Amino acid sequence: MAHAHTHTEPQGADLTVAAQTTLEKAGEQWTAMRASVFAALAGFDKPASAYDIAEAVSKSEGRRVAANSVYRILDLFVGANLARRVESANAYVANAHPDCLHDCIFLVCDSCGQTTHLDNDVITRGVRNAAEAAGFAPVRPVIEVRGRCADCEAK
Incomplete structure (x- = not known):
């Protein structure tokens, strides 16, 4: 899941x-x-x-x-x-679901600028755990992945 x-x-x-x-x-x-x-x-x-x-x-x-x-x-x-x-x-x-508080993962296309928001608590929980293990108190982690969306990659 x-x-x-x-x-x-x-x-x-x-x-x-x-x-x-x-x-x-x-x-x-x-x-x-x-x-x-x-x-x-x-x-x-x-x-x-x-x-x-x-x-x-x-x-x-x-x-x-x-x-x-x-x-x-x-x-x-x-x-x-x-x-x-x-x-x-x-x-x-x-935010397409303002009543749900969770961390963000954004996929940002360097070609067209399209940005997709993903929910993946496993990944974001891992980021929080790593920060806490380093003695850091994360408030609101944001992960951004830069690359090319499927439409731009197909061109």
Whole structure:
């Protein structure tokens, strides 16, 4: 078995409801701006930078939204498990299952930028155990594997 847990991955309006519920359970408010940032983030099919998201929100709102404001919201989203940060790309993806807290494994295509999120508790538990054996207290391990996706490899 690849991982020890299962979960559903809501999409569209159901994903927004799951994100709102998760954020509110964390004691935060689901404001109109946070909803707009989440909608923009969830609308990207690849990891998006704060600037990409600010541009998308600016277009949808009909007014300029600063990337600094988006960064603050994204930091909140990462902390509340609504979004994941792809470290090597300085970009973000919406967490497809915000009600499930676990470590990330990202497969990042160097050709097209497509990023796939994997759940594998065996691997991430091994990383945590190795860190702890070295006297390190891991908070949120993120594993990124760079390479080429199946579509780019076939070209």
